[in-house]
Amino acid sequence: MNEQMRSALQDFIRREAGADHVSITEAKLLSGGSIQENWFIQAVVSGGHCGPELKLVVRTDAPSGVAGSLCRADEFALLKAAYDAGVTVPEPLWLCRDASLIGKQFFVMRFVGGVAASHVVVRDAKLGGDRRALLERLGAELGRIHAIRPPRADLAFLPSPGSSPALQHVARVRRFLDAHHTPHPALEWGLRWLEVNAPERGEVALCHRDFRTGNYMVDENGLTAILDWEFAGWGDPLEDVGWFCAKCWRFGGAGDAGGIGAREDLYRGYANVTGRRLENENIHYWEVMAHVNWAVIALQQAERHLSGEETSLMLALTGHIVPELEYEILTMTEAH
Template identity: 35%
Template sequence: MTPTDSRQSEPAERISSGLVDVLTDVHGAGDVTVTDLTRVPAGASRQTWAFTATIDDRAHPLILRLDLPGAREDSSLLREAALMRAAGAAGVASPTVLAAGEDHPDIGGDFVVMNRVDGETIPRKILRDERFASARTRLGAQLGHSLARLHRIDPDTIPGLPDEDPLESWQRELDSIDRPLPTFEFALAWLANRRPQESGRALVHGDYRVGNIIVDDDGLAAVLDWELAHVGDPLEDLGWMCVKAWRFGGAGVVGGLCDLDEFVGAYEAGSGATVDRDAVFWWQVYGTLRWGLICVHQAQRHLSGATRSVELAAIGRRVSENEWELLNLLGAHV
């Protein structure tokens, strides 16, 4: 083994040792081994590792989630674990959380261990591969029904959920950026002047979209990535699904999959609510602005040296894409 190979293997060996300790505690007495620990190249704000845990001669394919170095101070994997548990109890397709903890010396910080759900997460494959042709015909409605179940979760059962005015929080974010972004300023003013009446207060997933779900041959297999969950207007999640960035070249306004009526109709059927389509458009504009500002933030993490990452740097170029999309959206609504 070369010195470089040795340095690369050390974190995996240390994490494997920590996982053995954690899973032994969870399952009590028994023989636990961890093999095939592999870093999965997915996500810009979390580390994801796939591995196999053999417990008393039975193999279990599992996933480990970790915070990245330099992650935001308000990030909480323990809250994410609580959300996945609540989602599963509410009938939302979700991985099963096996263990969660904070500041583990070997694993490397806060962590969540969950079962590995078979299926596809890559949007291009979900939207184009023949394997998912049948799943695509039902996926838009499944996402609407699932979101209705999600919004029935009592947010008071999840400690520490952020709850603040969305426009005020993004105004602060915009004010903190050290370069002019006039399109974002214009969009924020448009949103402030046309804000719809709040439809209610609910648990909002915050990143409900293609790319944060697992799809199998039957359609929706799991909802992932709860790190941006908060308390807010449930229509925020519907508008976020309509943001152009999450269509990945697909024709449907909802995640490249279907039109708004199919998605919202399924949500209405599952929730019993009547959805104001104009309010969904407002949240679509809000979501486009929000994603643009997140792109600025992610690029700054790389540029500042807090987290050196080609992926974070590449996200920075999407700032201009969101500026263009905002101008297109607002062109007929000034």
């Protein structure tokens, strides 16, 4: 972090906290966040209402992004809605819409400790406490997210899911594939399968749309926070369940729920909050959708690198998982 950005953030935090003086003593770019930047900030505060020391995370845009990712102001509004609904998220504190301050919009949330790295969470059995209890807790959290329903004046920026949330996804992916410079027949096949087998519109709720291992944090006792709300929108609640359980988000773990355990434990936690019993057959459709959507995002991530917008080995390597996803799509739709 350069001195200009540090000084601007100090002044911003001082104003928002009603403090006399703020001095940032530590600032470092956090790992993870393949689409946005997250900065850990530790500051000493004189006066105001936030105490003598603050540990914060400043979330702002990366040098390039992907289609469908919300702006920071919209993500801040979603974080507030989730926090107010009792979802375990970092406390949202302040939003800065003035891009001139540090060159882009940002918001500030309270720092929460824990580990989010998917490959670590899946393999280290000490993290998250009892895994069955962790999955039940995650199911309950998902139920609280889905209790947020339209219409909501504070979330008016979210587009309507239309007459069919599933077919809305199909149309969006088809537009991308039609405009893409390289054909992907397996994705086209998966898209046609999704179109033919689209479920009728049921209840509509707020969907996180990236609820998976890697986007929640745990410590040795259990869940500490659910992260990354930049893709959220109105949709079919089963979309989130399918995304969490999809094979592409198990990271080599043996469990079919996020690579950390059995989906029945997730389902039980969800039912405890919502009263709705989940069925595997209904969720299979959304697991196929998860693979198609992730394949498109992977192509977009690779384009960020190939276009020169943001040189990144991680983005380049992400593009190489597309054939694996295509194979899984063909396998999942073969007998259905």
